[in-house]
Structure formats: structure tokens, C-alpha cells
Amino acid sequence: MAAGGSNLPREELLEMYRRMVLIRRMEEQLARDCAAGKLPGPVHLYVGEEAVAVGVCQHLSERDWITSTHRGHGHFLAKGGDPARMMAEIYGRADGICGGFGGSMHVADFSKGIIGANGIVGGGIALATGAALAAQLDGDGRVAVAFFGDGAANQGVLMEALNLASLWKLPLILVCENNGFSEFSPTATVTSGSIAERARPFGVPFAEIDGNDVVAVWQAANAAVRRAREGQGPSLIEARTYRTRGHVEYEVTFITEPYRDEAEVEAWRARDPIERFARRLREEEPGMGEELARIDREIEATVLEAVRFAEASPEPDPARARGHMFAALARGDEP
Amino acid sequence: MSRKRMIQAMNEALLEEMERDPRIVLFGEDVKASLFGDTKGLWKRFGPDRVRDTPICEALISGMAVGAAAAGRRVVCHMMFGNFVYTGMDAIANQAAKLRYMTNGQIKLPITYLAVSGGGRSAAAQHSDAIHPVLANLGGVKVVMPGSPADAKGLLKAAIRDDDPVFFLQAAGRGGEPGEVPDEEYVIPLGQAAVRRAGRDLTLVAIGAMVRPALKTAEALAGEGIEVEVVDPRTVVPLDLETILASVRRTGRLVVVDEARDTCSVASHLAALVAERAFDALVAPIRRVTVPDCCIPYAPVLERAVLPGVERIEEAVRATLAWRRPA
Numbered sequence: 001m002a003a004g005g006s007n008l009p010r011e012e013l014l015e016m017y018r019r020m021v022l023i024r025r026m027e028e029q030l031a032r033d034c035a036a037g038k039l040p041g042p043v044h045l046y047v048g049e050e051a052v053a054v055g056v057c058q059h060l061s062e063r064d065w066i067t068s069t070h071r072g073h074g075h076f077l078a079k080g081g082d083p084a085r086m087m088a089e090i091y092g093r094a095d096g097i098c099g100g101f102g103g104s105m106h107v108a109d110f111s112k113g114i115i116g117a118n119g120i121v122g123g124g125i126a127l128a129t130g131a132a133l134a135a136q137l138d139g140d141g142r143v144a145v146a147f148f149g150d151g152a153a154n155q156g157v158l159m160e161a162l163n164l165a166s167l168w169k170l171p172l173i174l175v176c177e178n179n180g181f182s183e184f185s186p187t188a189t190v191t192s193g194s195i196a197e198r199a200r201p202f203g204v205p206f207a208e209i210d211g212n213d214v215v216a217v218w219q220a221a222n223a224a225v226r227r228a229r230e231g232q233g234p235s236l237i238e239a240r241t242y243r244t245r246g247h248v249e250y251e252v253t254f255i256t257e258p259y260r261d262e263a264e265v266e267a268w269r270a271r272d273p274i275e276r277f278a279r280r281l282r283e284e285e286p287g288m289g290e291e292l293a294r295i296d297r298e299i300e301a302t303v304l305e306a307v308r309f310a311e312a313s314p315e316p317d318p319a320r321a322r323g324h325m326f327a328a329l330a331r332g333d334e335p
Numbered sequence: 336m337s338r339k340r341m342i343q344a345m346n347e348a349l350l351e352e353m354e355r356d357p358r359i360v361l362f363g364e365d366v367k368a369s370l371f372g373d374t375k376g377l378w379k380r381f382g383p384d385r386v387r388d389t390p391i392c393e394a395l396i397s398g399m400a401v402g403a404a405a406a407g408r409r410v411v412c413h414m415m416f417g418n419f420v421y422t423g424m425d426a427i428a429n430q431a432a433k434l435r436y437m438t439n440g441q442i443k444l445p446i447t448y449l450a451v452s453g454g455g456r457s458a459a460a461q462h463s464d465a466i467h468p469v470l471a472n473l474g475g476v477k478v479v480m481p482g483s484p485a486d487a488k489g490l491l492k493a494a495i496r497d498d499d500p501v502f503f504l505q506a507a508g509r510g511g512e513p514g515e516v517p518d519e520e521y522v523i524p525l526g527q528a529a530v531r532r533a534g535r536d537l538t539l540v541a542i543g544a545m546v547r548p549a550l551k552t553a554e555a556l557a558g559e560g561i562e563v564e565v566v567d568p569r570t571v572v573p574l575d576l577e578t579i580l581a582s583v584r585r586t587g588r589l590v591v592v593d594e595a596r597d598t599c600s601v602a603s604h605l606a607a608l609v610a611e612r613a614f615d616a617l618v619a620p621i622r623r624v625t626v627p628d629c630c631i632p633y634a635p636v637l638e639r640a641v642l643p644g645v646e647r648i649e650e651a652v653r654a655t656l657a658w659r660r661p662a
Contacts (some may be wrong), residue, residue, distance in 0.1 A: 065406055099439030106437040115405050116438060120429045126398020127430060134406035137360060137384060144402070157425075160395035167390070235372060324440035325475050327498035 008218065014279060016058055016214050018295045020050040020274045023074045024301045026083055030073070030090060030104075034249040040092045043104045046074035048106060048212070048244035051273035052079035052177050055217025056145060056237075059225040062112045063133035065144040067124030069177075071243075072117025075147050079114050083302055084309035093313035095316060122155030125174070129161045132172035132234075143171040143228040151182035153195045157176040162202040162236070171228035173221070174199075174236045179243040180268075182250075184259050196238035204234050211239025212273040242268035268291045337518055341481070342372040342510035344488035349374060351520075352495045353381055356409060359495065362387040363396060363413025363449070371451060371510055374413060393641045397423030400446045401430045401500075409445040411495060415482065417466040417504065418454035431500040432475030443498035447491070452480075452504040453544050453594050454631040454642055463498050463507065463631035463638075467543070468601055470502050477501040477525055478572045482546030484514035486569055489523030497525060503639075506544030506594075526573035530582065534562035537588040537652055540579055542568060542601055545592040545643060552648040563652060564631050579605065580613050587618040590641050590651045597625040619658040622651045 008087060027045045049071070057078035060066065066073035076086055082097065089096025090104045097109055108116025120122045130145030135142035151157065153176050159205070165172045167314055182190045199206035205227070207220045217239055224235035244265055246252070281288045339347075353359045353500035361381075366374040367388045378386040389396050393414060414420050420427065427448070428454035435442055454463030470478050479494050479501055481487035487505065494501040531546065532553050543547030546567045566582050568575060583589050589609055593602035602623040609621060624643045632638055 035542045065402075067402070098437060098438075098441070101439045102437040108434075108438045108441065110405065110438070110441045115402065116434070118430075120425055123398075123425060123429060126426050127402035127405065129395060130399030130404070130410075131403025132402075133360070133362075134403040134408045137408065144406075157394045157398070158393075160390070160392035164390055164395060164399075168387075186381040212474065325436050326477070327435065327440070329442040 002069060008215065010295075012058065014291065014295065016054050016218070017274070017277060017281065017292060018299065019054045019078050020214065020277065021075050021296060021299045022083065022302060023050045023053065023160050024164070024274055025299050026077065026087070026306065029075060029303050029307060031245070031249060039090060041103045042248045042250070043090065044071040044248050045245045046071050048268065048272065049177055049179055049241045050074055051214035051277070052175065052211045052239045052241055053147065055214045056147075056173070056175055056221040058218055059221050060113070060143070060145065061307040063117055064142050065113045065128065065135065067115045067128040067131070067144070067146050068117045069124065069147055069149055069152070070105045070117060070119050070121070071149070072105065072107055076109070076114055076117065080112050081107065081109050081114055084306040087306040088310040088313045091303060091309055091310040091313070092315065094316045095309065095313035099320075122152035122157050124148060124162050125152065125155070125157050129165055129170060129172055132165065132170040133168070135171050136168070141229045143225055145173045145175055147158050147175050147177060149182070150176060150178040150180070150187045150195060152176075153198065154182070154191060162199055162204055162234070164202050165234040166202045169231060169233035171231070172234040173224045173228055174234065175221075176236065176238045177241055178238055179241050181243055181247060181259075183247045184255065186259065194238075196236060199236035204236055206238065208238045211241030212276065214273060214277050226329065242271075244269055336515040338513050339484050339516040340511050340513050341484040341487045341505065343517050344484040345373040345491050345505065346375055348488045348495070349377060350380065352492055353377065353385065358407070359409045359411060360385050360387070360403060361411040362399070362550070363387050364389055364391050364415050365408065366413050371505070372461050373449065373505070373510070391613035393419050393423035394425060395447070398426030398430055400448065401444060404444045404446045405434065405442050409495065411447045411449065414448055414450040415531065416462050416465050417450045417507075418461050420448070420450055420466055420470075424508070425505065425570050427476065428473050432473040433497070436475060438629070444500050445498045447494045447497075447499040447500045448500065450488060450502065450504055451478070451507040451510075453507045454638060455544070457633055457638060458507070459637055460630035465626070466496070467475045467502075467504055467571055468595045468599055471601060471604075472599070475500065476572065478523060479503045479570045480543035481505065481569065482541070482543055482567045484512065484532075485516045486523060486529070488516055490525065490569060493525050493575060504543065509544055510548075510557040519596040523569070525570045526575050528566055528568045528575035528576065528578035531565040531567050532563070534564035534586070536562045536586060537564065537590060537655060538582040538586045539563050539577070539648070539652065540566045540568065540589065540591045540605060542571065542593045548643065548645045548648055549592055551657055552645050552652060556652065561656065575613075576608055580609065583609055583613050584616045587616055588655050589617070589621045590624065590648070590655055591621070591623040592648055594643060595625055596628050597623070598628050600625045619655050622655050624648055624651045
């Protein structure tokens with residue numbers, strides 16, 4: 001079947017739907033948990049941007065590398081990270097994917113190529129470039145993807161990465177999620193020109209796409225990943241999307257000036273990537289509604305199970321707080 | 336044993352380790368031209384895949400080291416001057432030093448960052464900082480400061496084989512200093528101090544570039560019958576406190592020489608540790624010989640005025656020996 005002329009196999013379309021819904025429902029749960037005071041730390045939710053992570057990660061295997069952002073739950077789940085262990089991590093529990101040492105901003109699973117979310121805006125770009133170097137040396141077609149936001153596009157390290165990755169033809173895909181805000185500043189107030197076109201002078205191919213259209217993301221990523229796997233070098237994708245929730249969950253408690261119109265948020269909600277995709281799937285295949293409802297029910301169960309797992313997990317042992325700074329303990333190092 | 340310069344010893348360590356482990360990749364600014372000589376000949380020997388000149392972009396290369404190490408490589412990243420490490424500091428302080436801990440030990444990060452550190456060559460304030468206290472305070476990186484060519488070779492090999500991020504800081508302007516270097520294969524474990532000279536009157540701890548003037552001072556005082564024990568920590572993270580404490584317990588007196596600005600220098604840290612743990616053994620207050628809290632100036636006469644040297648070390652040693660509890 002075809003969606004938007006994509007000719008993507010039905011299973012692939014359903015898988016993308018499933019992953020987007022998983023991210024959305026997990027984060028809606030986190031939003032409720034945060035409001036209920038259940039989370040020890042801040043969470044930055046990805047609601048409304050799911051199509052970007054899912055459309056890109058659909059092309060990646062566990063052997064490919066990704067680096068992510070402070071808004072990283074979506075990338076973690078899209079790359080195959082375990083929902084229950086992510087939930088336990090954000091709850092600050094021992095069975096969290098990082099044992100409760102990292103929390104929301106540092107969910108990572110190296111066994112799945114997830115180098116991790118990152119609390120530093122732009123912090124993952126250099127890491128992905130290094131992973132791309134390792135992949136190039138391994139010579140086995142692996143690629144590295146750096147997800148970053150429009151805010152990070154104003155960090156100098158992006159220019160450094162474009163320059164070096166282009167020179168060395170690294171298998172790197174730079175995916176900018178332009179969600180309209182650099183924390184609490186509208187992008188237009190802090191960003192000049194086009195982010196996508198920043199690739200041009202470096203000779204790096206770029207695309208500016210509708211980031212709320214998972215098929216458009218899939219297509220752009222398909223070209224970029226193929227190019228990287230074939231040894232032709234890096235690409236930059238700017239996915240235009242929108243952060244329908246705040247920068248951080250409890251921001252209403254400390255924001256003194258509103259920084260956006262509710263009408264703008266509503267307009268973007270009407271372009272919700274999951275609803276749009278579901279509508280398209282239903283239009284193209286009349287029987288699809290039931291299939292999607294089945295996936296929705298599955299995901300609800302997955303989220304419930306993740307919460308149950310996280311709640312049942314004990315708090316980390318405080319005796320471990322000083323541990324594992326180093327791989328190899330040396331004399332006088334640690335107790 | 337053969338007589339070699341420190342930079343030759345480092346060059347041998349890099350060459351031998353890259354021969355030994357094909358997964359090592361080395362990159363940085365002008366590593367092919369090798370202005371210090373430590374990476375000389377490596378590009379020719381190992382080729383452009385494993386030895387790479389990078390653009391001048393420390394923010395990127397310091398982070399690439401983390402990404403490449405996370406993705407399975409053993410990395411040597413040349414940062415050139417210690418002051419340039421500041422430009423790469425996000426990736427060092429926020430990524431290299433924290434990624435293993437934040438992810439519950441999921442990964443190892445075998446990275447050796449190379450840089451020259453410290454002053455003494457009229458390189459002025461932006462090329463002369465001794466950066467080890469800043470790095471030591473990060474918590475997640477090891478910091479190696481060799482005081483001799485033999486140590487430089489053995490410690491660099493250990494740093495490269497180590498599974499954690501290690502800063503290997505070669506004392507600026509000391510690369511040409513000669514010393515006896517063993518001909519056979521050897522590795523010096525990180526975290527083992529060396530007693531460079533035994534003595535019963537006073538413990539003189541000297542870090543990195545300060546080892547040489549400390550030994551000179553000890554030698555000069557020996558002529559007067561003053562026996563100074565010189566201890567070289569060799570690595571400040573991990574720190575071999577036991578060897579230092581044992582020495583202080585023998586001598587009862589401690590002077591620490593550190594080419595770092597006084598505030599939060601490693602000398603200050605060591606003084607605090609010894610005061611906490613061996614107060615009962617001390618017969619005089621601990622003294623520190625450090626750089627005043629100012630920039631490193633350009634003119635030789637100005638630079639000599641701020642860097643610790645034989646005169647200031649000797650003065651501190653004599654004052655400590657002469658100290659008597661006020662009546």
C-alpha cells in the first residue's frame with residue numbers, strides 16, 4: 001500500500017504508528033506523574049515531535065549510533081530502548097536503564113546504539129561525529145545520527161561538525177528538530193537565516209522537511225542514511241515541527257511572561273503528527289481503523305506495565321552513589 | 336637504559352601502543368607536523384585513517400574522542416596546549432567526565448587527551464596555564480603529570496591502556512629534558528607515587544615540572560646535612576596519598592610544590608589531606624609553594640617572579656625546618 005505516495009510496506013507504516021503512539025502515551029503518563037509530584041526531577045517532553053525520531057530511527061539498526069537531547073525520551077524509544085526501564089529511570093529507581101544515576105536527561109542504552117540523551121544543548125553533536133568516525137574506521141556501513149534542536153543549531157560545534165564531517169566524509173546524519181523554541185525564546189528571535197542552509201557552504205546536502213509528517217521524515221532520512229552507508233558523507237535534515245507542551249513540564253510555576261500564543265499552539269495541535277498519520281492510513285485502507293485501535297490498546301498495556309515495573313523497583317542503594325566513576329579502580333581512588 | 340629526551344620517550348610510547356593495538360586512533364591539531372615531536376612519524380607509520388590532522392576545533396574534537404570511544408575505539412586526542420583544553424571543556428567536563436557515571440557504568444571511555452601544561456617559556460598567559468587542578472576537580476578524568484622521561488613513557492603507555500579518560504600533561508618546555516629510559520617494555524601503573532630521593536628531615540612533594548627544581552633543592556641542601564625526601568605523585572588523579580602520608584609520618588614536615596595558581600591548587604588539596612590524616616605526625620605547619628593568583632606574564636623576569644623555582648622551594652624548606660612552636 002502507499003501512504004502519501006511513499007510505497008512503504010504496510011508493516012513499516014504500522015510500526016511507525018506504533019512507535020509514535022508509544023512515545024506519546026509514555027510521555028502523557030510522565031506529564032501526569034510530574035503534575036502529581038511523582039517525579040524527582042524535570043522532564044522535557046517530546047509531544048508533537050514524535051514523527052522526527054520515528055521517521056529517522058526506522059532506518060537504523062541497533063548497531064547504528066544516535067545521540068539525543070534533553071528532550072530525549074522519543075529518540076530512546078524510537079531506537080528500541082526499553083519503555084519500562086526508561087520509566088524506572090525517570091522515577092529514579094534502581095532498575096532504571098541507568099540505575100537512577102542519569103534520569104530523564106540522560107537515558108542511554110549503549111547495547112542498542114543509544115549514546116544517550118544529553119543535558120547540554122548541542123552536547124550530542126560532537127559525540128555523534130566521533131561515533132561516525134569509529135563507524136567509518138570499522139567500515140561496516142554503520143552510521144551515526146545526531147538529533148538536536150534549533151537552539152543547538154546556534155552552538156558553534158554544529159559548524160565544526162559540518163566542516164570536519166564533510167572533509168572526512170563521515171557517515172553522520174545531523175537531524176535538527178526545529179520545534180519553534182530555543183527553551184523559552186521563539187526561534188525567530190534568536191536564529192538568523194535558515195538552519196538547513198547552514199550546510200550549504202560546507203558542501204553537505206540538506207533538506208528542510210515537514211517534521212510532523214512521518215513519511216516525509218522517513219523519505220529524507222532514507223536518502224541521508226543511504227548516502228552515509230555508502231560512504232558518501234554527511235547530510236543535514238531540518239525537520240520543522242512544534243513543541244506543543246512547554247520547554248519543561250512545570251514551567252507554568254516559574255514563567256513570569258507568556259512566550260507564545262495559545263492560538264499558535266492550537267494551530268499546531270491541529271497538525272498533530274500522529275492524528276495526521278492515522279487519518280491518512282485510515283483513508284487509504286478502510287479497515288485500518290481496527291488495526292490502529294488494536295495497536296493503541298497494546299501501547300496502553302505497555303505503558304501500564306512500564307509504570308508497574310517502575311513503581312515496583314526499589315530506590316538505588318545510596319552506598320553506590322560514589323561508585324563507577326572509573327572503569328578501573330586504582331590505588332587511593334575510591335573506597 | 337638509554338639516554339632519551341622526554342618527548343622521544345612519549346613518541347616511543349605512542350608508537351609502541353599503536354603497534355600493539357590496531358583499534359587506537361589518534362587525532363588532533365597538527366599531529367602530522369608534530370610541533371612538539373610527540374607524534375612525529377606516526378602518520379607515516381600508521382596512515383591517514385588512524386592518525387588524523389583535525390581542523391582547529393577543540394569543542395568538536397574533545398567530544399569526538401568521547402563518541403569514538405563510546406563506539407569502541409581507543410582514542411588519543413591531542414589538544415596541543417593546556418589552555419586550548421578550555422575551548423573543549425564542555426565535552427570534557429560534561430561528557431567525558433560524566434557519561435560513564437550517568438549511565439550506571441554502561442561504558443568504558445578509553446581516551447588519552449594529550450596537552451602541554453604550564454609556563455616557563457614566555458608563551459604568555461593564554462599558553463601557559465597549568466590546568467591540572469581544573470581537571471582534577473572534574474572527578475571523572477584521570478590526570479597524569481610525568482616528571483621524567485622514563486615516567487613519561489611508562490605512564491603514557493598506562494594512560495593509553497586505561498579504560499577511562501586520562502589527561503596526560505607534559506610539562507611545557509620540558510620535552511627536551513634528557514633522562515635514562517629503560518630499553519625493555521614497561522608500564523607504570525597510574526596512582527603510584529615515586530620517592531625520588533630519600534631523606535629523614537622533611538617531605539617535599541613536587542608535581543610534574545616541579546620535580547626537577549625540587550631535586551636540585553634537595554641536592555643543594557644535602558651539602559648542609561639537611562635530608563629532604565622528594566616525593567613525586569606522578570598522577571594527581573588517582574592520587575597515591577598513602578605514599579605521601581607514609582613519608583610525612585617519617586619526616587614530620589611537609590612542603591608541597593605545585594605549578595598551579597594557589598587557590599584550589601593540588602598543593603592546597605594535599606595540604607588539607609595531610610592535615611586531616613596525619614596531624615599528629617606534623618611538627619611544623621605545612622607550606623605550599625605555588626603560583627600567585629595571577630596570570631602567567633610574558634617577560635622572562637616577570638615569569639620567573641611568579642613560577643616556583645629553586646629559590647622559593649629552598650626558602651620554604653628552610654622556614655619549615657626552622658619553625659618552632661611559639662612559647
